[in-house]
Amino acid sequence: MKVLIVDDEKHVREAIRYFVAWDKYNISDIYEATNGQEATLIMQEHQPAIVFTDMRMPLMDGAELLEWLHLHFPNTKTIVISGYQDFNYVKPAIVYGGTDYLLKPLNSKQLIASAEHAFKLWMEEEAERKQSQRQNMQLNVLRPLYWDKMLSDLVYGHASFQELKLALCEELGLPIAAASCRVAVISMQGADCRLLQRFHGDVALTAFVLANVCNEVMAPHYSGYAFRSWQSGGELVILLWNAVQQAETVLNGINESIRQAYGVQVDIGLSLLNPLPEGLQQAYTQARQGLEERNLLQRDGRIHLCRAAGDESRPKGDYAPDMQLDKLRIAVLSGDLERMQRVVEEWARELAGLPLLPESSFLHQQEEIRAVLKRWRPEEEISLELCYDSQGLFSVENWESQLKSLLQHLSKGIAQAPDSRLVLEIREYLNQNYAQEMTLQHIAERFFISRENVSRKFKQITGENLSDYLTSLRVDKAKTLLQNTHLRLSQIAELVGYEDEKYFSRVFKKSTGVTPREYRKQEEE
Incomplete structure (x- = not known):
């Protein structure tokens, strides 16, 4: 004072x-x-x-x-x-x-x-003032989360519009007489990769930032409200209740603000005009449909309208990748990298020449390719992404380059494939039996190979000593038990394969830098 x-x-x-x-x-x-x-x-x-x-x-x-x-x-x-x-x-x-x-x-x-x-x-x-200030700060933090939950329930039909209407009017600016709405959807997974990279791949943070941009643009005219879907965490949903006839203008303004702030634009699915509140669920479904059916080869326009049944403006043509998938399967079975890459080149030319490539069809194709490659190299982590160019648009060339690079990576060490399969089985055996006494001799007898071969092959394929892998596995399991249970250390030691509690503590500290008790205390703080 x-x-x-x-x-x-x-x-x-x-x-x-x-x-x-x-x-x-x-x-x-x-x-x-x-x-x-x-x-x-x-x-x-x-x-x-x-x-x-x-x-x-x-x-x-x-x-x-x-x-x-x-x-x-x-x-x-x-x-x-x-x-x-x-x-x-x-x-x-x-x-x-x-x-x-x-x-x-x-x-x-x-x-x-x-x-x-x-x-x-x-x-x-x-x-009292400080307590009130703390409560207000907590409310300000929780308010967006509250509306994320309430509006998510609303568009999924899990909440009553009439019960929320007064709060929507008072807090979000919904006109009391609003009788129609439109819904827009932005997929965080499909958002321009550079935007996600800017936030280190954090989908929640990206959605939070984009929601703020959307709401700042819409706030002056109370056009609507943007929120993150709780049912589909990778989506940002925009509920528009004012200027519904000018929805595309509002969304283009949002995209321009995103471009000015982050140098990218995003694809947005937009519903048809629907009655409020009874048409909310349908509007949300239409917006998702507009986004999922957007033409990846389209170079102009980032707002993707849901097309009404029988709409003649939608490009015709169904893309079926079955023939190219069969060619890829045969090329993979041959083990010939050049043959695989020729299939990819032919596939890319086919994609580039299509009049229409819906995102939903392309994502299904990606999963089919991943399944083919996973059967070939089950021990590998395989992921395929939508590939964007510098403008944030889908690029066939980048997709071709990505798949070729992946095939080249997977082709390395083909000669050791049998050994790789064996090591995969050994690793899976350790994952299932880490709590038992485990020695090289035991593993050698279990897999009918010499002790020396067990260690050599495991290190050759994984780059890690078998004993180090087992220790790391056991310590990770111990961490989980320390975090989530109140078991005694002796019980935890036994559950992860150590009969001697003191020896377990020494191993744990050598691996983590702290004793099991210190680790549990850190996690409780």
Whole structure:
């Protein structure tokens, strides 16, 4: 707390300084003013919590100062010290919330009691203000999450529009008479890869940022509200209730804001006009359909309208990759890398020449390719992404390059394929039996090979010693048990394959840098 003493008599200011035990309340900053005008300047610069003030002063008297404080610093506590018991002086102290009215000459006990009362009152109110501030901060953090959940339930038909309508009107600006809506959907997984990369692949953070951009654009005209779908966490949903006829203009404005902020644009699926609230679910389904059926080969326009049944404006043509998949399977079985890459080149030419390549069809193709490659190299982690160019548009050339690189990577070590399969089986055996006593001899007998071959082949294929892999596996399992159970260390040691608790602790500390007890304590903090 800071204190201000306002009196045109020096000896009064000195008396107040002398009698009050400032140190008891950790008050080190005490300011003085000889009139109300000086006091207002000090208040604006230092914001003292407590003000002692005389009533009769030149330039600005105590009554004017009390009124000014009430207007500009309403939380300040004021103690009036006056040589007059006139009602005209007492009244402002009452009207503007003074905590006490003391008469001169000052009585030290009364002064001390009044000061302590003001100090305690201010501290109690300050504690309440801070508590309220913390609650408001928590509400501000939770508010977007609340609306993510409520609106997700609404578009999925799991919540009542009538129950939410008043809150939607008051908090989000939904017009009370709104009778129609449109829904737009942005897929975080399909959003321009550079945007996800900018946020280190964090889909939730990307959705949060994009929702903020969308809501900033729509806020001035209360056009709608953007939220992250709880049912499909990789989607951002935009509910439009104002300017529904100009929805594409609003969405293009959002995309332009994203471009200005992050240098990219995103693809947005847009529904037809639907009645509100009964058409909400249908609008959401239409928006997803518009996005899923968008033509990946389209170079102009990022807003993808859902086409009504029988709409002749939609490009015709169904893409079926079955023939190329068969060629890839045969090429993979041959083990001939050049043959595989020729299939990919032919496939890419076919894709580039298509009039229509719906995203849904292409994603299905990706899964089929992944299944072919996974059967070929089951021990490998295989993923295929939609490939974008510098403009954030799908690129056949980049897709071709990605698949060729993947095939080249998978082709390495083909000669060791039988060994790879054996090591995969050994690793799976360890994953299932890590809690049992495990020795090289035991594994060698289990797989009918020599002890030396077990170690050599495992290291050759995985790049890791078998014993290190087993230790790492057991320590990881122990971490899970330490985090999620209250089992004793001896029990955890036994469950992960160690009979000796002390030996288990030594192994755990060597692997993690901390003992099991220290690790559990860290996780509980």
